[in-house]
Amino acid sequence: MNVKTENQRNSLDIAKWVIVVALLVAAVVGNNIYGDMSVVLRAASVVILVALAGFAAATTEKGKTFLGFAKESRTEVRKVVWPSRKEATQTTLIVLAVTVLVALLLWGLDGILVRVVGLATGVTI
Known part of the structure; x- marks a missing residue:
């Protein structure tokens, strides 16, 4: 690709990003200015402006790179083997049990260390 074509594409992308920002700013400012209008109309206009901004960004x-990445990510997520409900429940219970066990162990160790330090320094709680 020659430099002139690349510069034109770059300037077009910059113009598109300016349009995207302008549409998003218009959605926010318009929603604030027309606060006395119907919520349904304001919500619809915000949704339309955000959709237009998304289309321009795409x-x-x-934007094209992001869409390609999103499609590849969706394909990879479909390949994942998700655990069953039973496996997820069992794993959660194991994590909870180990957490409680470690908490009790640390609590006991803390109590022992407090007593040892208290004996060594002569300060009691």
Whole structure:
């Protein structure tokens, strides 16, 4: 690709990002200015403006890269073997049991150390 074509594409991307920001700012400012209007109308206009901003962002180089990444991520998530409900419950119970066991162990160790330090320094609690 020659430099002139690349510069044109870069300037188009910058213009598209300016449009994206302008649409998002218009959604926020318009929602605040027209606070006395119906909530349904304001919500619909915000959704439309955000959708337009998303479409404009998707047509940029970075937007296309992001969409490709999202599609690949979705494909990878479909390949994951998710645990069954029984496995998830058992694992959760094991984690809870180990957490309680370690908490009790640390509590006991803390009590012993407090007594040892108290005997060594002569300070009691």
